[in-house]
Amino acid sequence: MNFSISRKLSALIAVAAFASIAAMTLQLYSLHQTIWNDRKNLIISQVDSAISMLGGFQARVESGELTLQEAQDRAREAALPIRFGQNDYLFMMSADGTRVMHPDPKLQGTDSFKSKDVKGVFYNREMVENAHKGGGFTTYYRARLKGSDEISPKLSYAQLFAPWDWTVATGLYVDDLNTQFMGEVYKALLWFALLFALLIACAIPLARSISRPIAQMTAAMRSLAAGDKTVIIPGAGRRDEIGEMAGAVEAFKQAAIERDELAEEAEAARISQEEAKKRQAALDNAKAEDLRAFVGVVEVGFERLSAGDLTVRMQDKVAEEFEPIRAKFNASVASLEEAIGHVVTSIASIRTGLGEINTASNDLAHRTEQQAASLEETVAALGEVTQAVNETAEGAGKAQQVASGAREKAQKGGEVVGKAVAAMGQIEQSSEKINSIISVIDEIAFQTNLLALNAGVEAARAGEAGKGFAVVAQEVRGLAQRSAEAAKEIKTLIATSREQVGTGVELVTASGKSLEEIVTEVSAMAEVISTIASSAREQATSLREVSGAADQMDKVTQQNAAMVEEATAASQTLANETDELAHAMAKFSTSAGDAGARRGSPAPQPSHRHGAPSRGVRQLRTIDGGAAPKPVADSWDEF
Incomplete structure (x- = not known):
């Protein structure tokens, strides 16, 4: 309605x-x-x-x-x-x-x-x-x-x-x-x-005490829905259902206020980041000018170096922050000039070692890829198990709350039944007292009837003098008979009422015992559910730790697999380029004259028995839903 x-x-x-x-x-x-x-x-x-x-x-x-x-x-x-x-x-x-x-x-x-x-x-x-x-x-x-x-x-x-x-x-x-x-x-x-x-x-x-607070609560909720966080929630101090409604609305209001505060903090952080970016951009522009001048000097040096002139040196002055680079460039070219001579002699031994490295890298890549696949399946299975255990823990917690509420209601029902039994006992005692009174009335009516009968007989014997008294005696006798009949009917009704009250007492007592048994069973069930919830939470915590460790192992294994593949590809490329390096050595000129390089015997070709196909590093989902960190190509220092 x-x-x-x-x-x-x-x-x-x-x-x-x-x-x-x-x-x-x-x-x-x-x-x-x-x-x-x-x-x-x-x-x-x-x-x-x-x-x-x-x-x-x-x-x-x-x-x-x-x-x-x-x-x-x-x-x-x-x-x-x-x-x-x-x-x-x-x-x-x-x-x-x-x-x-x-x-x-x-x-x-x-x-x-x-x-x-x-x-x-x-x-x-x-x-x-x-x-x-x-x-x-x-x-x-x-x-x-x-x-x-x-x-x-x-x-x-x-x-x-x-x-x-x-x-x-x-x-x-x-x-x-x-x-x-x-x-x-x-x-x-x-x-x-x-x-x-x-x-x-x-x-x-x-x-009015019921409808007015509800109307005030409705107005407050509408203001809160419109965005007014300053509205005062009425009925917050009451201990009835309206007070519970006010408490729920107050909690919703506080949550909305906290959400707005978080949004304001996020906006302030965004503005701070934009200002930092602007300051960094201005600093980068100043550095860019110095960098362009330095690049011009470096470009001339590298052009000569690319032509094979190892006698080139950077003589022009550069910015102070690039001065160490200029010195290092000059030192590097000098070292390079010295090393080129040693490189030529080392090319042959390098080419031999590269063949062995390629073979070992292929085997390692194959085994690493298998291990990464197994770890990925393990992490996924642990994630599903952890999610199921979390759901079990949440369900057990809700069941515990429901069991606690049922126990409280059953206890209240037991108290009400006890009061009903006491009230029926009092009714039964009152019925016994009334029954005693009715018995007295019945006895009085009987005695009155006898007296009236005797009076009528005596009046009849008195003749004319007792005529009026005979009428009165007859009237008293009639009243006594009606009183006796009424007392008998009342006594019958009270006896029936006492039987019904006794039946009600037995039924209410049985209900009280049933409620006590229900309270005991609900309490035991609440304790079992509490134990299940605690165990489920402990299992969820342990599974999260195990899943995190497995996830970390999978990340490391994938990084290893990627780096092994890169090492294999690099060694293969290096083997091919070693020959070209031997040819290129003849192009360099040093202060000691042209550096000649003899081409050695070709390096042995790497075995492709276990060559793993080139693949990107996979991004795994962690237990908490985040993405695994993406390994980059230049991750040798981390390895």
């Missing part, structure tokens, strides 16, 4: 409010049913008490103590003063609708079936029918006061006393129930409004 965090939090608040409204609606519906059921139970209890009272008189008839007429007369007298609620009363009718008992003397003995309410309902007839069906309720509408236009609903309950075929009934006005219910509705709405306002008051700052 591409919604902002603030909108998601608002949606969460809306869901919570909707759930609260639904819960309040269900509670109000339950309250409405409870109010109506209480009113119905009150009516039923009054009728039941009257039926019980009639049963007492019928028992006296059956025992012969009273006649049927006497019993009925006494029953009328006992029920006539009974009042409950707001001066509500009982009334009785025979099967044909005759009012056999009514508090209003004018209605006594009249036909009740003729009475109907404002909606035309013959409610007394309906009461008698419901009584003969086993008892039932009847709703009708009439004025509370005679002569009043205010019509109110009235709920009546009728039950048949079969021995006398009398319908015992009573009724209550129920318009006050709606007033009572609406009062509860207004209270619930008021509480909901207060709680919802409190929820909004807490949710808005919470949403």
Whole structure:
């Protein structure tokens, strides 16, 4: 869902409010049913008490103590003063609708079936029918006061006393129930409004505390991406996820600053190098002038020397730095003049030695080339092995980090499970206490029921004096029975809850043990991975050292091979040029006269059994990715 965090939090608040409204609606519906059921139970209890009272008189008839007429007369007298609620009363009718008992003397003995309410309902007839069906309720509408236009609903309950075929009934006005219910509705709405306002008051700052730092972090990251390295990263000191984000962005900022500093240093170094090059160029130009003058003098001397005139000498003055060269030139020519004489005599022996050198050089070149090829393959294999070991070490390091994180999370999970077990234990203890209290309530209800029963029996024995007390005893007995039933239901629910809590404790305890085993296994795995990572790093270090040594050996071997090839070619060329040198000796002129040189016998031709083909020196890649240094042709001093 591409919604902002603030909108998601608002949606969460809306869901919570909707759930609260639904819960309040269900509670109000339950309250409405409870109010109506209480009113119905009150009516039923009054009728039941009257039926019980009639049963007492019928028992006296059956025992012969009273006649049927006497019993009925006494029953009328006992029920006539009974009042409950707001001066509500009982009334009785025979099967044909005759009012056999009514508090209003004018209605006594009249036909009740003729009475109907404002909606035309013959409610007394309906009461008698419901009584003969086993008892039932009847709703009708009439004025509370005679002569009043205010019509109110009235709920009546009728039950048949079969021995006398009398319908015992009573009724209550129920318009006050709606007033009572609406009062509860207004209270619930008021509480909901207060709680919802409190929820909004807490949710808005919470949403802002989450969305605002993220918005500030986004702005800072955009400024940093635009190149502003002076931006301050918000939330750096927090210890939540936003603080972790701020720390990561701060690290990125510092890396960017370091990168810019390195770029500035590189630019300064480049400028310094350019200035050094300019200074060197000016110095080189000054030296070039002196060099040109010196070259002119040298050129004249070498022209004469190239013509074979060994008597030439540099007599002209030159620059001070070239003066040693002039002196050395003159000394060299003098030495050359002296050496030429010795050269002629040495040419023959040189030509003989060159043949032997060529043969040995060819063999050495062949063996050196084979060794260089083997070393190159070895270096390449070591490079691949080293790279694989490095990857293994990196993978082991990452696995160690993942294992450490898993161990920490498992430990936290174990702590949470421990707290859950403790909380469930407390719930179980509370359930035991409530169960004890319910047992006491059940015992009280039982005792109250016995007392009410005894009181009813005593009231019946008291006759007329105990009629009112019998009604009260019957009401107390009904309340005790309902209390016992409610206590029994609560006790059953608590027993079920205790069983479920016990099951939850067992499951949570098993989860805790599993988490402890996971923590142990993860710790052992982390130690093994750490050992593997350390070994892999040590192997990588050793392989890099071995690879570096092999690479150095390969470089030296290639240089040797190149120099052997050059030596072989040089010796072959030197053998050919020795003959020409013998011819050239006759061209030189010295102060002692022409130096004649006799040509000796031709030098023996070198063997080409193992002549290695001429090849350039290869550039090998080192373990770290750099190129091996390129040997140059003039590397005899290094060799």
